[in-house]
Amino acid sequence: MSTFTPSRDSEMIDPRSQPNLNLARGLRILEAFDSERPEWGVRELARALDANPTTIHRLLTTLQNFGYVEHAKTSSRYRLSAKVMRLARRYSEQNPLQEVARRVFEDLSGAFEHSFYLGVLSNFEVVYTAVQDGRGALKISAHVGERIPLHTTAIGKVLLAAQDGAFFERFVRQAPLTERTARSKTTSDALQEEIEEVRRSGFALSLGENFEDIGALGVPLYDARDNVIAGLSLGFPLHLLEAGRLEIEPLLKLARQMSREITYRTEGRLP
Numbered sequence: 417m418s419t420f421t422p423s424r425d426s427e428m429i430d431p432r433s434q435p436n437l438n439l440a441r442g443l444r445i446l447e448a449f450d451s452e453r454p455e456w457g458v459r460e461l462a463r464a465l466d467a468n469p470t471t472i473h474r475l476l477t478t479l480q481n482f483g484y485v486e487h488a489k490t491s492s493r494y495r496l497s498a499k500v501m502r503l504a505r506r507y508s509e510q511n512p513l514q515e516v517a518r519r520v521f522e523d524l525s526g527a528f529e530h531s532f533y534l535g536v537l538s539n540f541e542v543v544y545t546a547v548q549d550g551r552g553a554l555k556i557s558a559h560v561g562e563r564i565p566l567h568t569t570a571i572g573k574v575l576l577a578a579q580d581g582a583f584f585e586r587f588v589r590q591a592p593l594t595e596r597t598a599r600s601k602t603t604s605d606a607l608q609e610e611i612e613e614v615r616r617s618g619f620a621l622s623l624g625e626n627f628e629d630i631g632a633l634g635v636p637l638y639d640a641r642d643n644v645i646a647g648l649s650l651g652f653p654l655h656l657l658e659a660g661r662l663e664i665e666p667l668l669k670l671a672r673q674m675s676r677e678i679t680y681r682t683e684g685r686l687p
Contacts, residue, residue, distance in 0.1 A: 441467060442475050446484065446496070451559070455493040513637075513646060514545040514560075516681045520674055521548040527670055531556050531651040534637075534678075535571040537579075538563070540591040542572045542647070556630060556651055565626065567607050568596045570634030571647035573620035577611045578636060578644035584608065599624045619668055624654050631657050633664065635671045640683045648675055 431440035462469040479485045483499040521532040530550035535542040541563045566572035588604040601607045614620045620634040634649035656662040
């Protein structure tokens with residue numbers, strides 16, 4: 417049976433509670449297309465969204481007429497069309513942060529052979545807005561638009577630390593602290609203790625908490641009013657740290673240099 421796991425943003429929103437039910441269902445349809453399920457048939461999508469197939473077919477037809485979905489060439493299944501990229505391009509034009517970050521990643525890639533990430537808070541998850549693979553042998557499969565947990569990732573911890581206590585309480589109450597690896601923190605007390613340390617130190621670590629063999633160091637990015645608007649992380653093979661071939665202090669210095677450079681290029685000031 418086909419399955420669809422919506423983003424946590426949508427998962428907590430009942431389309432029937434929205435002012436426009438059909439619009440809400442149409443947005444859920446667009447979110448159903450991802451790297452794991454790039455194509456959907458009408459009936460299987462209706463089952464995944466718990467909706468009437470006739471309704472889903474009508475909505476898909478409307479999305480097709482507006483150019484946002486299309487029929488796959490070899491079947492009657494649907495997939496996203498290239499027009500979706502127009503919205504992504506407009507977002508990039510209006511929000512230059514990710515393009516600036518990508519250029520900074522490229523400029524400083526000689527100083528760090530592993531991976532670079534930029535992410536923003538989206539309800540109770542992180543969404544990658546810029547990703548740069550490193551030159552090292554170990555590759556971490558990640559892409560722009562991918563959603564990752566707050567509690568097991570360096571970027572997530574940095575962004576969580578920037579929120580107030582009320583947000584943290586909602587997060588631990590509504591978003592399960594899933595055990596991604598044996599090192600993941602799955603209790604609110606343990607996570608809160610770490611988040612308080614992140615606030616004191618100004619950086620976060622994830623050491624095998626999201627993927628067993630991967631470590632990451634994260635720092636915040638600020639706007640002109642010193643608000644945290646994103647998180648930046650450097651990912652690396654965990655065995656390098658454990659073997660003493662990688663040290664946290666130089667890594668932190670590089671991450672903060674990148675954060676300052678991105679802030680300067682987007683805000684015209686140093687944080």
